[in-house]
Amino acid sequence: MLVRVFADGVFGVVTLGATAVAVGMLGSVVAPPHAVQLGVLAVALLLLRRPWPGAALVGLATVAGAMPHAALLAAVGAYEVGRRLRGLARPAVLLGACALTVVAAWQWLWLAEAGGWRAPGTGLMVALIAVAGPGLVGTTVGQQEQVVQALREQNAAAEGEARLAERSRIAAEMHDLLGHRLSLISLYAGGLELGVAKASPELKEEAGQLRRTAGTAMDELRDVLGVLGPVRDGATDATGTRADLQALVDDSAAASQRVTLAWSGPDLAGVPVRVRRALHRVVREALTNAHRYAPGAAVTVAVEAGAASVAVRIVNAGGSGEPLDGGTGRGLVQLRERVEVLGGSLECGPADGGFAVAARIPLGGVRGAVVGAGGGPVRDVLTLLPRLAAGAVGLASVGALLLVGLVGAATYVPAGPGERPVVPEDGRPRLGMGRAEVEAVVGPDEPSYRAAAMGREPARPRGAECLYPYPGRDAAVGRLPVVRYCFGGGRLVEIARFSVPTSVR
Incomplete structure (x- = not known):
C-alpha cells in the first residue's frame, strides 16, 4: 500500500514538472498565482483517486481549469472515474468535472479584473481533452474488464464443477463396486461366524475377526467417499444470498430446530459465486451438525457482510436430546479447506456450553490469481507491462493534444x-x-x-x-x-x- 502511494506521488510530481516545462516553452502561457500550492494540491488529489475517484476528479478538474499544467493529472483522475464508477454516478461526475474546468478558467480572468473569451476557451479545450476524452476511454476499459472478469468467473466455476463431477463419478463407482463387494463379504463372514459356532467353535473367533474387518473396511470406504464428496445442488445466482440462507434456516426450523438468522450489511448478490457457495456450505454444514449432535438446541446464524469480507458465526446452545450418530468428522475439515482456498479462515469449537463455527471469507473470492486463469506471477507481469505501455502512450497523446490546444490559444492575440x-x-x-x-x-x-x-x-x-x-x-x-x-x-x-x-x- 505504501509503495503504491509513493509511486503515485512520484508519478504526479514528475508528470506535473514535465508538463510545466513543456507549457513554459510556449512563452505566453502563464501560471496563475500560487501555482506551487496548486501543484501540491493536484498531487495530493491524485493520491486520493483510488479510494475516492469522484471527489479527486472534481478537485483535479478545478485545479486544471485555473492551471493547465495539471491537466494530465486530471486526465488520470478522469480515466479512473470512467473505469471504476458505475451507473449514473459516472456521467454525472464527468460532466460536472468538465463544467468546473470551464468555470475555474473563467473565474481566473474574472479575479484578474479582465474579460474575453481566452480563459473559458482554454478551459473548454482542457475539459474536452483532459477530462471528457480520458473519461470515455476509462468507461470502455471498465466495461471490458467487467466482461473479462465475468468470463473468468464462469470459466473457474465451470472448471470447479467439472472437478467435482469427476470426483463424484469416482465416488459413485467406488460405492457401486467396492461397497457392494464389501457388503457381501460382511454378510458371508456373519453367516460363517454363525455356522462355525457349533460345528467348529475354535474357528468362531477367526470368523468374527473377518466380519469385523469387513465392517471396518466399509467404514473407511465411507470416509473416502466423504472426502471425494458427491456433487450437491449447483450454485445459482441466489446461492449464498440473504434469501438463500433464510431458506436454509426455515428448513431447519421446519425440522423442529430453533434457528434464527441475523444479517448485517448489504446483500451478497454481486460477489463472486465461489464466495457465496462457500458461505452457503458453511451454514448448511453447521446446521446439519446442530441437527446431528445437538437436536432441539437453539441455533443462531449471524452474518456480517463488509466491504472487503463476509463473516458468519453459527452457534448452538447445546441440545437436550441424544446425538443421532457419530459422523465421520470430515465435514468441518472439508469446509476449512474450502474456505482457506479462498483466502479465508474457519474456526470451530465449544462455546458457552454449546458449539460454534465461525468463518471469514474475503469478497475477492481467490487467493492470488483467479482460479483457472493460470500463469501465476509471471503472467501478471506480462499482462501489466502492455497495460502500462498503453497508459503511457495514451497519456502522451493527451499531452500532445493539450500542447497543440494551448499553442492555439497562446498565439491568438486580439490586437497583435x-x-x-x-x-x-x-x-x-x-x-x-x-x-x-x-x-x-x-x-x-x-x-x-x-x-x-x-x-x-x-x-x-x-x-x-x-x-x-x-x-x-x-x-x-x-x-x-x-x-x-x-x-x-x-x-x-x-x-x-x-x-x-x-x-x-
Whole structure:
C-alpha cells in the first residue's frame, strides 16, 4: 500500500514538472498565482483517486481549469472515474468535472479584473481533452474488464464443477463396486461366524475377526467417499444470498430446530459465486451438525457482510436430546479447506456450553490469481507491462493534444503587433496624458497580460486604475514582459515595466 502511494506521488510530481516545462516553452502561457500550492494540491488529489475517484476528479478538474499544467493529472483522475464508477454516478461526475474546468478558467480572468473569451476557451479545450476524452476511454476499459472478469468467473466455476463431477463419478463407482463387494463379504463372514459356532467353535473367533474387518473396511470406504464428496445442488445466482440462507434456516426450523438468522450489511448478490457457495456450505454444514449432535438446541446464524469480507458465526446452545450418530468428522475439515482456498479462515469449537463455527471469507473470492486463469506471477507481469505501455502512450497523446490546444490559444492575440499604431519618437506616452491618448499610442488593454501580472506586479499607486497593453517586444525564455500604465483622476501617473515567469518553477 505504501509503495503504491509513493509511486503515485512520484508519478504526479514528475508528470506535473514535465508538463510545466513543456507549457513554459510556449512563452505566453502563464501560471496563475500560487501555482506551487496548486501543484501540491493536484498531487495530493491524485493520491486520493483510488479510494475516492469522484471527489479527486472534481478537485483535479478545478485545479486544471485555473492551471493547465495539471491537466494530465486530471486526465488520470478522469480515466479512473470512467473505469471504476458505475451507473449514473459516472456521467454525472464527468460532466460536472468538465463544467468546473470551464468555470475555474473563467473565474481566473474574472479575479484578474479582465474579460474575453481566452480563459473559458482554454478551459473548454482542457475539459474536452483532459477530462471528457480520458473519461470515455476509462468507461470502455471498465466495461471490458467487467466482461473479462465475468468470463473468468464462469470459466473457474465451470472448471470447479467439472472437478467435482469427476470426483463424484469416482465416488459413485467406488460405492457401486467396492461397497457392494464389501457388503457381501460382511454378510458371508456373519453367516460363517454363525455356522462355525457349533460345528467348529475354535474357528468362531477367526470368523468374527473377518466380519469385523469387513465392517471396518466399509467404514473407511465411507470416509473416502466423504472426502471425494458427491456433487450437491449447483450454485445459482441466489446461492449464498440473504434469501438463500433464510431458506436454509426455515428448513431447519421446519425440522423442529430453533434457528434464527441475523444479517448485517448489504446483500451478497454481486460477489463472486465461489464466495457465496462457500458461505452457503458453511451454514448448511453447521446446521446439519446442530441437527446431528445437538437436536432441539437453539441455533443462531449471524452474518456480517463488509466491504472487503463476509463473516458468519453459527452457534448452538447445546441440545437436550441424544446425538443421532457419530459422523465421520470430515465435514468441518472439508469446509476449512474450502474456505482457506479462498483466502479465508474457519474456526470451530465449544462455546458457552454449546458449539460454534465461525468463518471469514474475503469478497475477492481467490487467493492470488483467479482460479483457472493460470500463469501465476509471471503472467501478471506480462499482462501489466502492455497495460502500462498503453497508459503511457495514451497519456502522451493527451499531452500532445493539450500542447497543440494551448499553442492555439497562446498565439491568438486580439490586437497583435501588426495591428498596433506605430509610435513616433516624439509621441511616447508621458505622465499627465489622458487614458484615451495613451490607448491611442500603446493600444487597448490586453486581458491575458492583466491575468499574467496578477499577484506578481509591483504595488499600484493608491486608487489608480491600470492599463496592460501588448508590450510590442519579444519575450525572453521563461519570462513574459509586461508594461503597466496607471491612471489617477483620469491622468497617467505611473509607467511600470517588469516581467513575470511563464510557467511553474
